[in-house]
Amino acid sequence: MEVEVNGEPVKVFSGARVRHAIMSYSLEDYRLINAGKRLVVDEAGNEVQLGGELTGREKLTIVEASGGREDLQDGSQG
Amino acid sequence: MKTSKFNAKVAGVAVLMAVFLLGVTSLSAGHADGGHSLAILHVNDVHGVLENLDRVSWYKQKLEEEYDEVLTVTAGDIFTGNAIVDEYVIDGENLRGKPMVDVLNEVGVDLSVIGNHEFDYGQKRLQANAENADFEFILANLEVDEEVAEVELPPAYVKMETSFGAELAFLGLVEVRDKYPATLPTNLYGLTFNDPVATAKEYSYLTDEFDAYIGLTHLGYEWDRELAEEVGGFDVIIGGNSATAIAEPGLTNDVLIVQAGEDLEFLGQVTIEFNEENEIVERSGKLVKVTEIEGSDDEVKEVIEGYRAELDKIFSRKINHLDEPIDGTENLGCLMTDAVVRSPKLEEMGYDVDIAFQNSGGIRIGALGPGDVTVGDVFDLEPFGNDIIVYEMTTDDIKSVIRNDFDDHGPTDLKVSGMTYKVLISPENEVEEVKLYNYYGEDLPEEETYTVAMNEYIASSYDFSARNEGENAHVRVNDAIVTFLEDVIGEFELNHTYGNLDRTSKSFVGEGVPLAETEVKLSSEGKTEGSTSAGNLMADAIKAVTGVDVATFPSYSGLNAGADSISAGSEVRQPQLLTLYGNYINENKAVWGEISGKHLEEFLLERGQAYDNVDLQVSGVNVTYQAEDGKVTGIETDLKRDKTYSVSFNSYAYGGDYAPVPGFTKDGETELTEQEMLFEYLDGVDVIGENVAEDRVIIE
Numbered sequence: 001m002e003v004e005v006n007g008e009p010v011k012v013f014s015g016a017r018v019r020h021a022i023m024s025y026s027l028e029d030y031r032l033i034n035a036g037k038r039l040v041v042d043e044a045g046n047e048v049q050l051g052g053e054l055t056g057r058e059k060l061t062i063v064e065a066s067g068g069r070e071d072l073q074d075g076s077q078g
Numbered sequence: 079m080k081t082s083k084f085n086a087k088v089a090g091v092a093v094l095m096a097v098f099l100l101g102v103t104s105l106s107a108g109h110a111d112g113g114h115s116l117a118i119l120h121v122n123d124v125h126g127v128l129e130n131l132d133r134v135s136w137y138k139q140k141l142e143e144e145y146d147e148v149l150t151v152t153a154g155d156i157f158t159g160n161a162i163v164d165e166y167v168i169d170g171e172n173l174r175g176k177p178m179v180d181v182l183n184e185v186g187v188d189l190s191v192i193g194n195h196e197f198d199y200g201q202k203r204l205q206a207n208a209e210n211a212d213f214e215f216i217l218a219n220l221e222v223d224e225e226v227a228e229v230e231l232p233p234a235y236v237k238m239e240t241s242f243g244a245e246l247a248f249l250g251l252v253e254v255r256d257k258y259p260a261t262l263p264t265n266l267y268g269l270t271f272n273d274p275v276a277t278a279k280e281y282s283y284l285t286d287e288f289d290a291y292i293g294l295t296h297l298g299y300e301w302d303r304e305l306a307e308e309v310g311g312f313d314v315i316i317g318g319n320s321a322t323a324i325a326e327p328g329l330t331n332d333v334l335i336v337q338a339g340e341d342l343e344f345l346g347q348v349t350i351e352f353n354e355e356n357e358i359v360e361r362s363g364k365l366v367k368v369t370e371i372e373g374s375d376d377e378v379k380e381v382i383e384g385y386r387a388e389l390d391k392i393f394s395r396k397i398n399h400l401d402e403p404i405d406g407t408e409n410l411g412c413l414m415t416d417a418v419v420r421s422p423k424l425e426e427m428g429y430d431v432d433i434a435f436q437n438s439g440g441i442r443i444g445a446l447g448p449g450d451v452t453v454g455d456v457f458d459l460e461p462f463g464n465d466i467i468v469y470e471m472t473t474d475d476i477k478s479v480i481r482n483d484f485d486d487h488g489p490t491d492l493k494v495s496g497m498t499y500k501v502l503i504s505p506e507n508e509v510e511e512v513k514l515y516n517y518y519g520e521d522l523p524e525e526e527t528y529t530v531a532m533n534e535y536i537a538s539s540y541d542f543s544a545r546n547e548g549e550n551a552h553v554r555v556n557d558a559i560v561t562f563l564e565d566v567i568g569e570f571e572l573n574h575t576y577g578n579l580d581r582t583s584k585s586f587v588g589e590g591v592p593l594a595e596t597e598v599k600l601s602s603e604g605k606t607e608g609s610t611s612a613g614n615l616m617a618d619a620i621k622a623v624t625g626v627d628v629a630t631f632p633s634y635s636g637l638n639a640g641a642d643s644i645s646a647g648s649e650v651r652q653p654q655l656l657t658l659y660g661n662y663i664n665e666n667k668a669v670w671g672e673i674s675g676k677h678l679e680e681f682l683l684e685r686g687q688a689y690d691n692v693d694l695q696v697s698g699v700n701v702t703y704q705a706e707d708g709k710v711t712g713i714e715t716d717l718k719r720d721k722t723y724s725v726s727f728n729s730y731a732y733g734g735d736y737a738p739v740p741g742f743t744k745d746g747e748t749e750l751t752e753q754e755m756l757f758e759y760l761d762g763v764d765v766i767g768e769n770v771a772e773d774r775v776i777i778e
Contacts, residue, residue, distance in 0.1 A: 001546065013467050013537055015260055015550025018321065023538035024545070028635075028735060035689055042299065042322060049340045051123060051159075052321030053253070053260060057300050 004059040019050035029062050039065045112354035114146040114242040119347055122153035122318025123340035126160030128181050128382045130342050130368045135185040135375035147240040153318030154193025154296030162385055165392050165453055174199040175207040177385040183212040184378045191250035192217040193296035194259030201228040216250030219277035227268030244356040247288040249281050251295045253319055262552050264426045278309045285311035289356045299337055306333035313358055314348055327363035336363040393454030397564035400447030404576040407438045411493020412579045417562030418466055418531045419495045423553050429468050433496035435532040451563055460556040464533035467548040471530045473522055477512040478542040484509050488638030488657050490582035497522055498581040505590045507656035590651040596766040601643035602658045605633045606691040612658040613637055613695025614770040619759035621697040624670050626724040628698035632731050635662045663752040668726040670745055675717035677741030683713040692775050701775045
């Protein structure tokens with residue numbers, strides 16, 4: 001399955017969620033999203049949270065967040 | 079399941095509240111023109127999160143004072159994602175999901191569509207949860223073979239009448255991909271899922287029969303839009319599945335589409351205004367940040383607290399016993415991957431898993447046991463709840479996983495079951511060759527393909543051939559480990575298998591270039607918890623070569639946390655030293671320039687607060703972070719705030735994560751990479767001294 005992140009094609013496994021596409025695109029961005037510094041929006045500009053299931057049609061964009069999350073953590077498993 | 083029930087409501091008390099919460103202006107009730115207002119509160123993809131449902135209930139009660147009618151619905155996936163709900167097995171009785179249903183009952187939820195994860199605990203549990211629910215589960219695009227299935231056919235839709243006489247219909251739809259929703263296919267025996275859009279077309283007559291026709295869907299925003307475009311007729315689609323937080327809902331083909339993110343971060347609120355003839359005159363939607371709801375329903379909170387108090391009991395369930403601990407990432411990784419290879423669930427699904435991988439960073443405890451092994455121990459070992467992703471791979475594909483692992487995480491970071499492997503490392507710290515063996519030490523046949531399982535973190539963040547060809551099995555690694563310890567491996571085998579395994583190894587091709595001797599242990603362990611000797615050494619090298627006052631080096635990307643340390647008193651050779659650092663240092667250089675002490679201190683604080691850890695290794699400055707509840711709140715350094723310093727930053731981070739660095743004037747970039755600077759520095763050093771063991775960055 002392939003989706004778009006920041007205009008670039010990103011290949012992910014079948015049954016992937018938003019977080020998988022973001023991790024595939026950039027672990028650094030994934031860490032910043034978990035830390036509430038950035039967030040993911042869809043084509044319509046709606047925020048899409050990391051657990052969202054992907055259909056293969058998504059065009060996602062990573063944008064700066066206005067504030068940090070309360071449950072700050074980097075989400076890394078590396 | 080229960081037959082569709084009629085939810086008669088007591089007429090809401092018309093109370094005008096100007097502003098009552100979060101600065102949100104409420105809609106007026108008690109219409110002068112005889113019209114009425116309906117509020118529908120909605121959540122989706124709650125995934126077992128109980129916390130804050132007491133706030134939702136409080137909010138609902140407040141709205142009931144204001145609106146003529148208030149309904150509360152969920153758009154699916156109320157289960158899976160929180161141990162208290164997912165692992166609710168009490169005294170041997172499987173009651174998975176019950177805590178969530180009990181809390182939703184207390185909140186007074188009216189209706190839920192069946193999401194894909196509602197099937198995760200199996201059909202018997204879905205049926206039991208539906209029978210326990212005071213609210214209805216609906217789903218239109220499902221057919222049930224009563225001879226085979228163990229769940230009864232839910233209503234396709236329900237009709238409700240408001241206190242002011244408006245008739246509403248809610249139609250339930252769930253996603254279908256390759257015949258099934260995203261859950262364990264083995265849980266779907268006797269069930270047929272039909273295309274949701276085609277199903278909706280069959281029910282489109284409902285739009286003419288009711289005052290308001292509402293889709294309660296678990297499809298995802300893209301699919302909801304398709305539904306609105308192709309079917310139409312809905313006044314509102316309340317959706318889930320894509321975790322889209324639609325702050326300002328718009329109309330698609332005259333259908334208002336709403337969705338409220340996931341994990342109860344937001345509560346959605348749809349408002350429908352009816353005129354005296356119960357015709358819709360206005361629709362709108364908004365999101366409320368749940369943590370900002372000021373009140374709490376004590377009765378709901380009491381139910382939640384009751385379940386939270388049971389968490390210890392759930393986690394203390396004994397699933398095996400160890401006389402001696404299983405310790406070290408190699409042994410624990412072997413246990414974790416064996417659990418995947420021998421998973422009965424994966425086998426039932428038709429996956430004959432040959433090989434499994436587990437990354438060292440995902441092994442979160444140093445030892446398991448001794449003593450009784452419990453469910454809680456497994457959740458400590460693997461707290462992420464990672465799904466297992468399954469691939470068909472050639473030996474070249476498998477080698478590419480290991481090569482990428484080496485590049486980004488150092489040698490033998492990946493633990494394995496079903497084979498062993500050896501990485502041969504060149505003097506330039508590159509993978510010369512990867513050798514794959516079976517447990518008898520024979521080469522893995524290259525002509526065969528292998529079913530390879532790995533967690534979702536590896537599947538997403540490692541770059542390897544065939545990465546996009548995997549399938550999510552929807553089985554969690556920690557669930558596989560619990561099953562393995564409880565049902566698959568006996569106490570004897572467990573106690574006699576994981577003592578001193580060595581399925582992964584590395585060797586260096588040639589002896590490598592001797593660089594220096596070291597008086598101290600060189601290690602990258604704890605790279606984001608404080609200074610490390612490897613980090614200090616690199617920062618010292620950059621400082622010496624560039625001549626700056628203060629040199630910095632990224633902890634997270636620059637250091638390999640899982641690498642073997644180099645003992646004090648030993649000779650340091652090139653390949654061994656380089657395994658402490660990511661291959662990041664092969665490509666990255668240093669940017670240097672000038673900055674005031676004030677701005678540099680602010681930059682260091684910002685880096686500490688970026689992840690609330692030690693993000694930089696340094697030379698030329700001492701840094702103490704103050705922290706409260708795990709969050710970095712302040713900084714002290716030995717910098718003089720009004721002095722100008724020359725400073726260096728990693729070139730990649732400078733252009734990305736750090737940008738912009740306020741107050742910094744860039745003067746240049748090194749021609750040498752960080753690795754080359756390290757070698758140049760060590761060329762003039764005979765002995766690596768005690769100074770690299772200094773605690774230069776600490777968190778208090």
